[in-house]
Amino acid sequence: MINKVLIANRGEIACRVIHSARKMGIQTVAVYSDADHNAQHVLLADEAVHIGPAPSNESYLCIDKIIAAAQRTGAQAVHPGYGFLAENEAFAEALAQAGLIFVGPPTTAIQAMGSKSAAKTIMADAKVPLVPGYHGEDQSDALLRSESDNMGYPVLLKAAYGGGGKGMRIVHSSSEFDEALASARREAKAAFDNDKMLVEKYITQPRHVEIQVFCDQHGNAIYLAERDCSVQRRHQKVIEEAPAPGLTEETRRAMGEAAVRAAQAIQYEGAGTVEFLLDSDGRFYFMEMNTRLQVEHPITEMITGVDLVEWQLRVAAGEKLPMEQADLQLNGHAFEARIYAENADDNFMPSTGVLEHLRFAPTSQHVRIDSGVVQGDEVSAYYDPMIAKLIVWDKDRASALRRLQLALRETHIAGVTTNTDYLHRIASHKEFVKGNVSTHFIDDYQTDLELRSNPEAETDALAVIAVRAALLKNKPADSPWTRLQGWQMNGPSQQQVQLHVGQDFQNLTVEQTTEGYYLPSLGRTVVLIDDTQVSVNGLRFSAHFAQTSKGYTLFTAAGRFDAAPYDALAELAHEEEAGTMTAPMNGTIVAVYVAPGDTVEEDQALVIMEAMKMEYTIRAPFHGVVEQVFFQAGELVSDGAELVSLAETE
Known part of the structure; x- marks a missing residue:
């Protein structure tokens, strides 16, 4: 039995484990670095232990510090979350030697799947379909290039001891090979301290479909349907859904049974994910097995009604799986969108800073938010820039997709740049709506997904921002200027507002009239109905305004609009x-x-x-x-x- 668990992670997954453990009456211990001293997982846990400076190799990746924290607090088990030490066999072994329960698979299973090349051999013996490729020990550049030439391009270079898209490169021709290999090795060495590579034939227009498996210590195993994670950028998943669109029941069963064979071949225990490539003919090929919980696990929970973290804790404590395969019932459809602090319109450049304004879509039985941050928290350069996971569910795919589109518009974040508008563009793309997805979706529709100008909506937004800025400019809260109706003996009240909008400079006059606020140069009359509703030239719509240290942001159904006060010195x-x-x-x-x-x-x-x-x-x-x-x-x-x-x- 587990009475207290330490979470060897941070962010939303640490908060998620705390939630499930508390539901079971299990006490929780958080660990934190200097950068996370006031983070949400620290505040939510029953106890918290400081483990070092902000860099992860001095804190969250320090096995000795994690074990010392568990022993100091009397925790019996350690949950690794995902990332950091989650798939580190040395960590699992060190916990066992310290007499601590690892909430994950046996060390042997991690070891077996830790090497992608070794995993291929095990999967072949278990009769799990494989992609053609080279997984050998000879790692000379010349041999890897020769194997790639013989296979025919394109090929995929992959770090043998890695995941999450790190150390992975698509190579389209022999002339690109040397540079791609050097880059992949360098990234793999930095991320996993091992630059061993494998090469696989790159399947064009594949889908990335993964199976959630669960095994207990008594030989029982189950697969909990599949997730389609095809929409990716730089091999990182962007929007996932469950179940996979267009998948036949026959293929689902075949993939699920193959995933269970894969797990049983390595005497697996706990939650795991077997990832497959699915080609246009319905054939599937083993890619890898992640020996941990996945970031996208909530969509499986939404369609199965299962708390996978609770199952993890129960299995780690020696209990049997709560259900058998025949008991599994799928209900409805779910999506997950990963909200990142990044500029999707600038090569997905991460954005750091303080979350000065943070308002998620309202939660309900249809909308779930998994996050480890609140307003005022900082997105630092030390860790992954994911802010939250937006998860939606409904009775069918079309209904769930409409909820996703709406919830993205209802998510308002300012202080850092986010990808919410970009996610909305993906979720609204006609091919995505049809379910026509592949791992090339973003590349294939890159032009369609670019930020498009909407002159009418932009002018409306600029008018509202200018009015809001004018009201904030040197005006006390009880000033007549803040009222919708005003009277002035010698004519209308006027205010000049100077704004930067992208690279453009706007010098706007805002006149208070009996109808509202008139902006002559824009030809717009703005009426502020309440804090979130406005009318522009008689058209009423929701407009959520936020002021940050960087300027002003307006969120509407047409998207996010930013402007900043003009600063002549900064411009110079x-x-x-x-x-x-x-x-x-x-x-x-x-x-x-x-x-x-x-x-x-x-x-x-x-x-x-x-x-x-x-x-x-x-x-x-x-x-x-x-x-x-x-x-x-x-x-x-x-x-x-x-x-x-x-x-x-x-």
């Missing part, structure tokens, strides 16, 4: 920095490709840096000559630090 400084390349966030320099005096072409790679578990390439904005290089490989850089300065040449 920006112009003077036109020849500098700066770090987009805190991170580490991975490689420097230029030296002072080098001539570079526009878009040439200058520096590669790593931040938030991803590599980012800093490229030359124009043809020029390198004047200075300020950092070298291995050095830490802060957000906004100048990396390279260029002098433009003709």
